[in-house]
Each structure stands twice: as C-alpha cells, then as structure tokens.
Amino acid sequence: MTDKKFARTALFLFLALAAATAGVNYWIDPLWHYGHANAFNSIQKVTNEREQKIAMLHYGPHDYDTLLIGSSRSTYIHPTAFEGWDVFNFSVANMSVREVHSMMLYSQSQLPDLKRYLIGVDFFKSSEREAAAPRALTNYENKINQPFYRTKNLLSLDSLEISIQNFKKSVTDTIDEDRLYNRKGEAFANRLTEEEVEKSTESKIRRFENVFYGNNYTYYKDYPMILQKIKDAAGDDTLTFYTTPISTGLFVSLVETDLLDDYEQWIRDLVDVNGGIWNFMYPNTITNDQMNYIDGHHFYPEIGTMLAKRIQNNNASDIPTDFGVYVTPDNVDEHLEEVRRLAEKAVKEKN
Amino acid sequence: MIFNSFEFIFLFLPVVWIVFFLVGRIAPPFAKTWLLLASLFFYAYWNPAYLPLIVGSMIVNYIIGVFLGKNKWLPTRKGILTLGILFNVSLLGYFKYRDFFAENLNAVLGTEISLVQLILPLAISFYTFQQIAYLVDSYRLETNEYNFLNYGLFVSFFPQLIAGPIVHHGDMMPQFSDRKTYRINYENLSKGLVIFSIGLFKKVAIADTFAGYANSGYGSVEALTMVSGWLTSLSYTLQLYFDFSGYSDMAIGLALFFNIRLPINFNSPYKALDIQDFWRRWHITLSGFLTKYIYIPLGGSRKGIPQTYINIFIIFLISGFWHGAGWTFVIWGILHGLASVIARIWKRSGGRLPKLLAWAVTFLFVHLAFVIFRAPDVSVALSVYKAMFGLEGIQLMGISVLFNEDLTHLALVILLGLGIALFAKNSVQIMETQKRTPLMMLFVVMLLYYSAMQLQRVSEFLYFNF
Numbered sequence: 001m002t003d004k005k006f007a008r009t010a011l012f013l014f015l016a017l018a019a020a021t022a023g024v025n026y027w028i029d030p031l032w033h034y035g036h037a038n039a040f041n042s043i044q045k046v047t048n049e050r051e052q053k054i055a056m057l058h059y060g061p062h063d064y065d066t067l068l069i070g071s072s073r074s075t076y077i078h079p080t081a082f083e084g085w086d087v088f089n090f091s092v093a094n095m096s097v098r099e100v101h102s103m104m105l106y107s108q109s110q111l112p113d114l115k116r117y118l119i120g121v122d123f124f125k126s127s128e129r130e131a132a133a134p135r136a137l138t139n140y141e142n143k144i145n146q147p148f149y150r151t152k153n154l155l156s157l158d159s160l161e162i163s164i165q166n167f168k169k170s171v172t173d174t175i176d177e178d179r180l181y182n183r184k185g186e187a188f189a190n191r192l193t194e195e196e197v198e199k200s201t202e203s204k205i206r207r208f209e210n211v212f213y214g215n216n217y218t219y220y221k222d223y224p225m226i227l228q229k230i231k232d233a234a235g236d237d238t239l240t241f242y243t244t245p246i247s248t249g250l251f252v253s254l255v256e257t258d259l260l261d262d263y264e265q266w267i268r269d270l271v272d273v274n275g276g277i278w279n280f281m282y283p284n285t286i287t288n289d290q291m292n293y294i295d296g297h298h299f300y301p302e303i304g305t306m307l308a309k310r311i312q313n314n315n316a317s318d319i320p321t322d323f324g325v326y327v328t329p330d331n332v333d334e335h336l337e338e339v340r341r342l343a344e345k346a347v348k349e350k351n
Numbered sequence: 352m353i354f355n356s357f358e359f360i361f362l363f364l365p366v367v368w369i370v371f372f373l374v375g376r377i378a379p380p381f382a383k384t385w386l387l388l389a390s391l392f393f394y395a396y397w398n399p400a401y402l403p404l405i406v407g408s409m410i411v412n413y414i415i416g417v418f419l420g421k422n423k424w425l426p427t428r429k430g431i432l433t434l435g436i437l438f439n440v441s442l443l444g445y446f447k448y449r450d451f452f453a454e455n456l457n458a459v460l461g462t463e464i465s466l467v468q469l470i471l472p473l474a475i476s477f478y479t480f481q482q483i484a485y486l487v488d489s490y491r492l493e494t495n496e497y498n499f500l501n502y503g504l505f506v507s508f509f510p511q512l513i514a515g516p517i518v519h520h521g522d523m524m525p526q527f528s529d530r531k532t533y534r535i536n537y538e539n540l541s542k543g544l545v546i547f548s549i550g551l552f553k554k555v556a557i558a559d560t561f562a563g564y565a566n567s568g569y570g571s572v573e574a575l576t577m578v579s580g581w582l583t584s585l586s587y588t589l590q591l592y593f594d595f596s597g598y599s600d601m602a603i604g605l606a607l608f609f610n611i612r613l614p615i616n617f618n619s620p621y622k623a624l625d626i627q628d629f630w631r632r633w634h635i636t637l638s639g640f641l642t643k644y645i646y647i648p649l650g651g652s653r654k655g656i657p658q659t660y661i662n663i664f665i666i667f668l669i670s671g672f673w674h675g676a677g678w679t680f681v682i683w684g685i686l687h688g689l690a691s692v693i694a695r696i697w698k699r700s701g702g703r704l705p706k707l708l709a710w711a712v713t714f715l716f717v718h719l720a721f722v723i724f725r726a727p728d729v730s731v732a733l734s735v736y737k738a739m740f741g742l743e744g745i746q747l748m749g750i751s752v753l754f755n756e757d758l759t760h761l762a763l764v765i766l767l768g769l770g771i772a773l774f775a776k777n778s779v780q781i782m783e784t785q786k787r788t789p790l791m792m793l794f795v796v797m798l799l800y801y802s803a804m805q806l807q808r809v810s811e812f813l814y815f816n817f
Contacts, residue, residue: 003537006787010544013796014803021804152357157804 022154028163033150035060037183043169044181045162049075049092054140056185057088057110059150064088067107070120071095073244073297075179077120077304078186082312085116089185097125097226099135104233106137116238118311119230123243123254123281124212126266131220178294188301189294201296205253208297214257219265227273241270242311245280245303245323247296248287252350255343264336267327276328278311279335283342285320352396354601355554357806363393367509368608375533382533383500386609390509394473401472404442405507411438412482413502419489420497428490435486443479446472451676474513476673478506480640485520487644494520501527510605514598516616516636523611532610543607545791546782548798550600553593553778555802561590561768564761567754569725572734577745579753580738582761587725588718589768592621595634600778614639615779621717621772624709625698626690629717637673641666660695664688674724679732683724690716 001009026034028041032052046052066087068077074091088111090103100119108114125131143149153159169180175188182188192200210216231239254263263281270277286292292303309316310324327335352359367389375382395402415435419428446469453464485502488494497520505523506512526532568575568583575583599616606613616635623629630638646666652659664685671684704712722739726732737743751757756764784791 001787001789001792003541003787006792007537007541007544010541010792010795010799013792014799017796017800018803148357152807155357155361155804156807157801158807160804 018155021157021160022151025154025156025159025163028166030159030162030166031153032056033059033153035183040167040170042182043173043175044166044183045169045177046093046179046181047162050137050140051143053090053092053185054106054137054144057090057107058144062111063113064111065113065115066118067104067111067114067116068118068120069095069100069103070118070244071122071125072179073122073246073299074120074304075187076189076299076301077308078184078301080184080186081305081308085312087118089187091120093179095125096133096135097121097131097223098133099137101226101229101233102136102138104230106141108233114237116240117230117234118240118242120242120244121270123246123259123263123266124208124217126220126223126262127212127216128218128220129216130212131223131226178298186301189298192294194291197290197293197295200294201247201249201290204295204297205250208250209253209257213254213259217257217259217262219262223266224269224273227270231273239274240278240311241274242278242307242324243267243270243281245284245287245299245307247290247293248283248346249290249350250296251281251283251287251343252346255347260340260343263339267336268332271327271329271332276326278307278324279327279339280307280310280324282339283346284322284324286323288346352393354598354605355551355802355806358396360803360806363389364605364608371609372533372535379530379533380500383504383527387500387503387507390504390507390512393509394507394512397473398470404446404472405474405478408439408442408478408482409503409506411435412485412506413497413499416485416489416494416497416502419486420492420494422492432486432490436483439479439483439486443475446475448672448676477515477517478512480517480637480673481506481520484640484644488520497524508606508611510602510609510611511613514595514602515634516599516602516614517640518613518636519639522614526611534610536610539607539610541787542782543604544795544799545604546600546607546778547604548795548802549778549781550597550602550604551802552798553597553600555805557768557771558590558592558594558597560764561586561593564754564756564764565590565725569727569731569735571753572731572738574749574753575735575738576743576747577738577741578747578758579750580735580743582750582754582765584718584722584725584735584739585765585769588721589765589772591721591725592772593768596778603779603782617777618779619772619777621714621769622710623713623717624706625713626687626694626716629713630687630691637670641670645669656699660692663691663695667691677728679723679726679729682729683720686716686720686723690720 027038029036030041030044031047032044033055035056064086066082066085068074068079068087068089068091070077070091072091072093072095075089075093077089077091079087079089088107090107104117146152168174169176176190178189179187180189227241254260267277267279281287286299286303286306290296293299306319306323310319314326325331325335352363354360367386370385371382371389374385391402391406394405412435415431415438418424419432419435422428450466450468453466456462457464485494485505501524502520504527505518505520508518508523511518564586565583568579568586596617603613603615614636618632618635620629620633623632646662649662649665650658651662654662665688667684667688668681669684671680671682671687674680674683703709719736719739722735723729723732726735734743747758750761754761
C-alpha cells in the first residue's frame, strides 16, 4: 500500500467511524440534548439526572409554566399527571433541600413563563447531615456552557454505549431498571414481585436505620431558613410544598427510632413558612400497601399520579380519601395528633 | 489548547493543516506566517495573558541573537550574551521560582516577603532553554542568516511548544526555509498518523487510566500499606512514562503532518540497564541541552575525574530544579546526580552486573525516585516509602475501595503497562517501519477512533507544569 493510499484511507475510515458514532448518538440522544423522539429512543437510561435535565432545559422547547422539584421519589411523578399545567419535572436523585434554590434560579433563567412551583420534601433530608452541606448546580451549568459541549458528547464512546442500551430497551420495550425515562421526561421503574418487594423494602429500612434515622438524625436548625429562601425565590408565583409518601413500614422505622417529634417539628416548620403543605407522609391506604413501592421508599408512577391529582383537586373521587391532607396552621395540631395515632397503630400491628 | 481535546483534533488541526498547504502551494512565506499565527493562537487559547510574554521573549532574543551573529562591536559581545542569558533566566526565575525563593527565605531568615502566586506561563521552561541555546550559538557564530519568521516558528511551532521536545534552532530553522516543507508529503503524513495515533492512545487510554490509580493512592497516603503503596508508585511511574512519551509521540506526528522532523525524546527508557543509559533514553533533548550548554562549558570530563563527577552532579541538580520549583524536585535531581556518579565509579572500577539484575536495579531506582518527584511534599513521599517498605503493614484490605478496582484487575493492568514499556517496540520504531499494510492501517484507525471518542474526558499532560 502506498503512503498516499494508507494516509487517505486511514483518515477516511476514522472520519467515517466518528461520523457514524455521532450519527447514532444524535439519533438516540442518550444525554437529552436534542429532544427528538422516535421508536428507537423511547426508553432512556439515567446517566446523570442533573446534567441531563439541565441540558433538557437549556436546549429543549421552553413552554413550561410549572416547575416540579424533588428527590428521586418525585421523579416518578409524571409531568402529564397534572391536567392543564405544563410541568417540567426537575427532580433528581439525592437532591438536597439546599439545591432547590439553585434549581429554581436556573429554571427561572431558562423558563420565563413559570407560574408555579411544586416542591417535594423528604423528612430524612431535613437532618443536619443531609441538609447542611451546600449544594448548587454551578458545576453542571459550567459544563453545559462549555464550547462544543453537545458535539463533544456526540463524539463519545461512552454516549454510544448508552445509546446502544437505550436502543435495545426501546425496541424490546423493556423496563428493567429502577428508573428509566421516556422522551416526555416521565420516569418508570421495573415491576417487582411480592417477594422482591419484601426483600428490597427490608434492605431499604435497614439502610435508613443505619444511615439516616435514629442517632444519625438531628433536625437541621437552619431548615426553616432554607425553606424561606425557596419561598422568596418563588416571589409572587404559587408555591406548593408536598411531603413524599413513604411506605408505612419505613414510617414505622422512623417512629421506632424516636424521630416522631422531629417529624412533627418538620411539618410545623413547613406549615409556618408557607402557610400550608400537602402531607402524604403518614400511614394511609396507599402507604400501607408496600406493593405501591419499589423498595418502601420510592413509589411507582401511578402513586405519583394520584399525588398530582390530589394536589390539583382535593376532592378527586378516584383517590383514597385518606391519601394526602392539606395541613395549615388551623389543622396542624389535629393532623399531627391523627398521625401519631396512626403511627402507634402501625407500630402495634408490626410488632 | 490540549492535543487530546476536541477543539484541537477536530477544529484547529484540520483548519491549520488545510490552509497551510493551500497557501503553501502559492506562497510559502504566507504559509509560514499562517503557521506562526496559528501557533500563537494555540498558545494564547490556554491563557491569552501570557501571549505578550512569549512574543516579547521571542523578539528580544531574536534581536540579541542577530546582533551576536553579526560579530560586530567585539568587546561588547560577551556582555550582551550575558545580558541575554540573564534576561531569559530572570523571566524563568520570576515566573517559576520567585515564590519558591521567597517562601524559603521567609522560612530561613524570618523575612516577610509576600508571595505573588503567579500562574506559571505555559511552556516557559521549554522556550527559555531553546532561546538560551540560540543566544549561545549566536555568540559562537553558528546562527547565520536566520529571519524572524523562521525564528518565531522555531520558538512557537505548536507541536513542540508546550512540552517539548526541546528543539535546537540548527535542526528546525533550515526545515522552515525548505520549500519542500510546503508541499504535502504522504510519507510524512502516513508516518505522522502512525505515531500520532499511538501517542494519543498512550495518553488517553493508558496514561489517564494509571493517573486515576496514582491520584487515588497519593490522595490517601495515610491509608497506604505495602501492596497499595507499590500499586500507587508503579501507577505513577507508568502514568508519567505514557503521558510524557505520548505527548512527544503526538508532537513528532503533528510536526510530520507539516513536513517537520522533531528530534526523538524517548527511546524505551524503562529498558535501560544503567542510569546513564536511562538518561540517554528519557527526555533525550533535555539531556542534550544540559550536556551541550552546561556540562561541556563547565569542563565536561576534561578536567579530571573529581571535577567530572561534580559537573555531572550539577547538571542533575539543575535538571531537578528545572522540573519544578520545589524541594521534591531538587531532591529528585540530587538522587539522580548521586546515582549517576555512583554508576560511573562502579563502571570505572570494572563492576558489572548480570543484565537482568542491572535492569532491576536501574528500574527500581528510577521508580523509587519518581515517588518523591510525584509527591506534593517530602512528608507525603516518606509516607509512600514507609508504606512500600512494609512499615505500615501489608494488609490487602481496602485496596478495592482505595482504587475503585479489585486487586487482580489492578495487578493485571500494571503488568500490561509494564509489559508494553519493556517489551513492545517503541512508537518511533513502529513509525519507521516501512509496512503500510491494511493491518497497520486498521491498527492506526482503531487507536485514533478509540482515543478521539474519549475526548469529552480531556485531561492535561503532566509536563505542562514544567
């Protein structure tokens, strides 16, 4: 082979392979940079929710009027569950309450038509350990703003690997992971058998007891201040806080590790700051059935839909009446008393 | 700009290359100007603030060189040369060593000299040495008829600008003057592709893998025990080799795309059988510079054996200091100086070791010396040494957590890295082979493709800091 042929063919093959890789990555769009939907990219893996969702906001169409922010639990609330609202679900795994403020500011910079905010809060994230460390999106914003950010990610074997997995899942319509998204930003989880749920719930409760609950938990004194910052960031727009419904099994564990007083304090602070809060986190028809959960901690999307409906329409008839209470300064004492009663009952039943 | 970046590979390089040869067909001086401007852009892309520094340094040195080369005003020549060298040394001293001296003076004399904490201007150690050589050779009347375009390119030619090799004006400037340089040469292009792809792969796939392990180990020295200590130090020894030689390979390849031949900087250094042999194979152009411009002027080996040893020691001390403004680098230089002197004494006394033992002693020394080279300070280096020599225990627990990899995998990767460094043909040998087979082409394409598809994980080269 002559040097000329060698050099030309090598360059051609390299460019062809690079172009093919970029083409597949564009077609499947595993990092959510382009927003197009087809039958081969209908199921998408999570690579880094923060980066992916910021990219969606940055590059995608901007007609959202409602922003939903929460932890991984809230990722399972489908934006389409809210009737008449164009919701962007900015929930991400392991979200800290301190992060909410920076998410709101970033969203405001991208979505000028925002009218309302739905903020999902988790009790275990109100501890000093989980809430004290500052968290912001700055690194991700900087990353997204780097020159040629999208192009670099097209020319990537890492992206290609995810593209291939997304392709396989999409053509076989396989939901086989804890969290997979469709192109509308809706999250799905694999369906577990009763036995699997039993096992995953047990393991999750053990983890909470070892890591988050009991002596590991101290209510973060600045938590109300963080809530106030969130309220201030919402300005005159509607701000709704809701607590995420955990399984009764996990709630019992909270009670048994002596955190019920902290829980009450948490609810009171939420009510104080915002004047009202949707509470879903206590024993009720939905939380009592552990099959509504993947692991006692994360609920399935249909529960997210019920939660959405309850928030939008307090009297929705197809939702168990005991799922969700709007707590205000007027009913907070009564509600917490009821929760205490339900908790005692649940503890007794467990033992 | 970094060689292993998207901007460089997919934008800068193709544009500069295409325009260079398009213009070169018609008017080589314009192509040369284009290459000079492109090189300055390449330099400024990192930090535009230091562009005036390199340009100013180029202009001052060129003017002094031209004056010295004309051999006029004879009584002033030596003074002008001294001023020229002082100018270069002062620049380097101010930007690289100013805070180091201030810190040490403050510590020893109790003074309160404030620190300026400047960011080291990229490539200053390299272009300063190149220009000192130019001044000395101008004084020796060895630099006739150079023009500024050629000189500017000699200093700033982007393939070698940032991390070497340290090129000599006598090798470079005639190439920039040659009209053939401005016509596409497919032999150079194919050779360039071969060595560039190998260099890129060395950096992206190999060096960066070892970098992860080395960083994990050096980031948790308090957790190191015997096995993890060796894994850490070996990872760095391999990282440095693949990183720096990868850069040099890429530099040679890139220069060949423009029909320029750069000197070889590496010749399988870990195959060395003694420390002198190692320094003939590692960073060859630095050794060449130190030999020609410091060792020989000091008297070389002409002034008797004790003075020879002193001269050898001095050049290694300078080499250590050149590598970084810190005591760890100075100690590293001293260790190599001592080892070189001991090796000479041993050789003079007729001592010989079996080949395998000679290799083992050499590699072990180089490897142990790299511990202090890598460590941020002496105490960290001592911690790593302690761990390596079993003073912190020998337990295997926690290795997978420390390196985020299981022991078997780590050991295999390190053995593979060592195997490549010790037994594979080196990249220059592969490049020089006349085989232009489909298999070789496939090899090049796969290396290029794999490496170029990792560019979103861009990381700097180690020698960027020197």
